[in-house]
Amino acid sequence: MVTEIEREVDRSHMQVSDEVAIQITGMNKWYGAFHVLKDINLTVNRGERIVVCGPSGSGKSTLIRCINRLEVHQEGSIVVDGTELSSDLKNIDKIRSEVGMCFQHFNLFPHLTILENCTLAPIWVRGIPKKEAEETAMHFLEKVKIPEQADKYPGQLSGGQQQRVAIARSLCMKPRIMLFDEPTSALDPEMISEVLDTMIELAEEGMTMIVVTHEMGFARKVANRVIFMDAGQIVEENEPEQFFTNPQSERTQLFLSQILGH
Amino acid sequence: MTTQSYVRTEMLGEKPPPSSQVGIVKWARENLFSSVPNIIMSILSIWAIYYILSGILPWIFQSSWNATSLHGCRDSIAATYGEGTEGACWSVIRERWQQLLFGFYPKELYWRPVAALILLFVAISPILFTAVPRKVMLFSMVYPFLGFWLLWGGSIWLPLSAIAGFAIGYAALIMLPKIIGNLGATIAAGLLPIIYWLFVSGPVISGLNGIAPIGIEGVDSDEMGGFMLSIIIGVSGIALSLPIGILLALGRQSPLFIVKTICVSFIEFIRGVPLITLLFVASVLLNYFLPPGTSFDLILRVIIMVTFFAAAYMAEVIRGGLAALPKGQYEAADALGLDYWKATRLIIMPQALKISIPNIVSNFIGLFKDTTLVSIIGLLDPMGLARAIPADQNWNGIVWEIYAFIAVLFWIFTFGMSRYSMYLERKLATGH
Numbered sequence: 001m002v003t004e005i006e007r008e009v010d011r012s013h014m015q016v017s018d019e020v021a022i023q024i025t026g027m028n029k030w031y032g033a034f035h036v037l038k039d040i041n042l043t044v045n046r047g048e049r050i051v052v053c054g055p056s057g058s059g060k061s062t063l064i065r066c067i068n069r070l071e072v073h074q075e076g077s078i079v080v081d082g083t084e085l086s087s088d089l090k091n092i093d094k095i096r097s098e099v100g101m102c103f104q105h106f107n108l109f110p111h112l113t114i115l116e117n118c119t120l121a122p123i124w125v126r127g128i129p130k131k132e133a134e135e136t137a138m139h140f141l142e143k144v145k146i147p148e149q150a151d152k153y154p155g156q157l158s159g160g161q162q163q164r165v166a167i168a169r170s171l172c173m174k175p176r177i178m179l180f181d182e183p184t185s186a187l188d189p190e191m192i193s194e195v196l197d198t199m200i201e202l203a204e205e206g207m208t209m210i211v212v213t214h215e216m217g218f219a220r221k222v223a224n225r226v227i228f229m230d231a232g233q234i235v236e237e238n239e240p241e242q243f244f245t246n247p248q249s250e251r252t253q254l255f256l257s258q259i260l261g262h
Numbered sequence: 263m264t265t266q267s268y269v270r271t272e273m274l275g276e277k278p279p280p281s282s283q284v285g286i287v288k289w290a291r292e293n294l295f296s297s298v299p300n301i302i303m304s305i306l307s308i309w310a311i312y313y314i315l316s317g318i319l320p321w322i323f324q325s326s327w328n329a330t331s332l333h334g335c336r337d338s339i340a341a342t343y344g345e346g347t348e349g350a351c352w353s354v355i356r357e358r359w360q361q362l363l364f365g366f367y368p369k370e371l372y373w374r375p376v377a378a379l380i381l382l383f384v385a386i387s388p389i390l391f392t393a394v395p396r397k398v399m400l401f402s403m404v405y406p407f408l409g410f411w412l413l414w415g416g417s418i419w420l421p422l423s424a425i426a427g428f429a430i431g432y433a434a435l436i437m438l439p440k441i442i443g444n445l446g447a448t449i450a451a452g453l454l455p456i457i458y459w460l461f462v463s464g465p466v467i468s469g470l471n472g473i474a475p476i477g478i479e480g481v482d483s484d485e486m487g488g489f490m491l492s493i494i495i496g497v498s499g500i501a502l503s504l505p506i507g508i509l510l511a512l513g514r515q516s517p518l519f520i521v522k523t524i525c526v527s528f529i530e531f532i533r534g535v536p537l538i539t540l541l542f543v544a545s546v547l548l549n550y551f552l553p554p555g556t557s558f559d560l561i562l563r564v565i566i567m568v569t570f571f572a573a574a575y576m577a578e579v580i581r582g583g584l585a586a587l588p589k590g591q592y593e594a595a596d597a598l599g600l601d602y603w604k605a606t607r608l609i610i611m612p613q614a615l616k617i618s619i620p621n622i623v624s625n626f627i628g629l630f631k632d633t634t635l636v637s638i639i640g641l642l643d644p645m646g647l648a649r650a651i652p653a654d655q656n657w658n659g660i661v662w663e664i665y666a667f668i669a670v671l672f673w674i675f676t677f678g679m680s681r682y683s684m685y686l687e688r689k690l691a692t693g694h
Contacts, residue, residue: 070593089601097599107594110692111612120608121598153692173598 003184003192005200005217013206016224019046020079021177021208022067027076029059029066036062037073038233044210046176049203051219051240052212054229055255060212063229064179067210068099081176097125100170104182106162108154114141114165115150118172126173133172140168144198160191164198171202178202180211214259220244228252325350330357331656354657355667358647362667365487365642371415371479375490378412381405382497390682406501413494416480419470423463427455483561487642489671494561495643496630496675499568503629504622506569507576508615512606514581525577532574538635540567545639564636572629579621583614616690623683627676644668 022044029037036059044050052060065071066078069085069092078085080095109117118137122128128136141147144164146157154162163183170178180199184192196218203209203222213219219226219240226243228236228251236243236252247253278284294304324343329335335351343349355362364372385405388398407421431451438447471477486494513525532540544563587610595605615622637646648664651657 068597070596093599093601096597099597101594101597103590103594103597105588105590107588107590109591109594109609109613111616111690121600124604124608125599155692169598 003189003196003215003217005193005196005221007197007200009200009221010204013204014047014049014224015206016045016047020044021046021048021081022210023077023079024067025077025079027066027073027078029062029071029073029075036232037066038231040076040234042227042234044177044208046208047206048225049207049209049223050211050225050227051223052210052227052229053214053216053219053255053259054235058229059232060229061181064101064181064210064212067177067179068096068101070101093125097121097173098175099177099179100173100175101179102163102166102170102181102183104185106154106159106166106186108162108166108169110154113151113153114146114157117154117165118169121169122172137168137172140171141165143171143201144168158191159187160194163187163191163195167195167198167202177208177210180209180213182212182214184213184215216244216256216260228255230255321348321350324348325352327352327356329353332658332660350663350666351660352663354651354660354663358651358664359667361488361651362644362647362664362671363488364490365647366485367481367487367490368479368485371481374412374415374478374481378409379493381412382409385409411478413486413490414481414483415478417467417471417475417477419467419476423467423470424459427458427463430458431455483559486561488647489644489668491561491636491641491643492630492633492672493675495565495568495633495636498565499572499629499633500626502565502569503572503576506573507580508611510573510577511580511584514577515584528570529574529577532570533578537568537571537632538638540571541635541639543567560641564639564641568629568633571632572625575625576622579618579625580614582621583616583618584610586617587613616687619683619687619690623679627679630676630679631672644671 020043022042024040024042027037027040028035040063052063054060062071066073066085067080072087073085081098083091083095085091085095108114109120112120115134115137118140119130119133122133122136123130138147138150141150144167146161146164146168149157149161149165154165157165167178167183183199184195187195192215196215199209199211199218200222211218211223223240226238226240227234228243228247228249230251236247236249238248243252244256247256295301324339324347326335326338326342326349329338329351330353332351332354335349335353339347339349339351360369360372364375367375382405384398385402388394388396388402404425407425411418411421431454434451434454435447438450441447442450510525510529513521514529516522516525541564544567545560548558548563591609591613592605595609600608634643634645637643637649640646642650645668648668651664652660
């Protein structure tokens, strides 16, 4: 799970500010009787790039899916950009339009062209005129380096291209926070690096990002904090250098030795 | 050192394939005579087709077109093709085709149903084909009222007043949200038109009739019949059952308990009852439930029942389409901040409907053919007439010719629907 990242990461715009973007306090979640997330406390400042890792079933996907309420937590509070997530639909839709999300399986809309995928939410949620939305969409498609695919359908693109479209689609909403839920897990090795590259560029521009991934190369180079989860709780949290060279908990050491494989 | 080195110095030209590999010979070899069992099957099939056609074709073509009774037919066939020849008596179609198409609609007014049918095609064209200008859609919205007025006739103020009701609802939906909020506006948009139709529209219509009695000759529902009746019931049922079916399917998946319960009960009840029972309810029982003195047109009652029946099935077909969508599509729509109705309209429904096209059209075809059941409650649709015509002394004993004619009429329409559905599936295919 270590894709070599050859390029140098430009850190000049990667500044962590004091402003809090996401504040999770005492959050608990159950699936029926199964306690999936246990007492999660996490503060994410604006500009932070956080990588969440851990064995499968440890609750890392569930955690970031709680942040835009694709999953509902039962206890504790989640405050995103000063708005608390509650069952109030207005708050939820507001937060969702500020928080972009990329999924493991891309989840592009197969019945719409790439361009339509990117303009749909800006037009229908933000009320931006079609022409302007298309210009923005083309700008972001250029950024992820596939403007020439704009009129194709998702089914005609490779996995890596689809994931980059998914990133562009999220960016078209001009989100202040981006969530990535295992964005490279469904991709062939050669496509992983093109997606990681796009994500690094995003980080270089100072985007606040929470990334669930097993890509430790990415974590090492881009993250300013790595969070290790196991059995529904945060086990260890550290800056990448410390996390990889000097893991404290036994669980983390075991996980790292398995995933780094050497 | 290799001795295997080879370099082509001259490129080969193209040759035509051997004659056994082209044209009809190749096709027949591959598709009819590729193996011994295949040869036997082919010969048997060809013989079976010949056997059937050799029986039917002479019956169709050694026929009589000009007689005025079944006996006349038989005599004329015997005279032309020899004693003992069995032939079709198409004379009955020649004499009664207008009745089979229009029922007892006044002859001098036949142009009205014909115009209504032609305009129907205009009205559905923007819905069926994206190449048609979107502005035609405005006509499609007016068509139900125009079509009704052309068929039933009477005062122009009735359809106009019905339109006014919808206009009131639409205005409420646009203007009120600012004043009383979205939910209030939606409820108002539902209630205001009903209040208008029940209490205001009656006096308004009679008032306007007094001032400006504009209208065309009215035609009673009793006079309607034939294939026209099948089309009226079929088209109304199809047009209404799809939107109702969509709402029922969505309602069935709703997390709101009461909405869900109502939808599930409706679907399960209507689906669990034979259509013919519902039609009897429409024709007989409904009058007991309605306030005394209300006259509720029988055709309208039948349309309502047929629509309910079709909508219940439609809901289940669409639910299948909804279930086939990956959960990720809902999540992606949610994650982009689309609210429930926008996500449903833009993301979920287009895909669910696309998946369901073959089943939806199948249901439409079934519904269209099921309209022939109305003959049992005494409406004179083609099947009703097929039983009524032999009661005429002249045509006593005639059976096949009328049914064949009806079959061809229905087949033309249903085959059209089936072809359209295949065209739509091809057009909407975006995956690879």
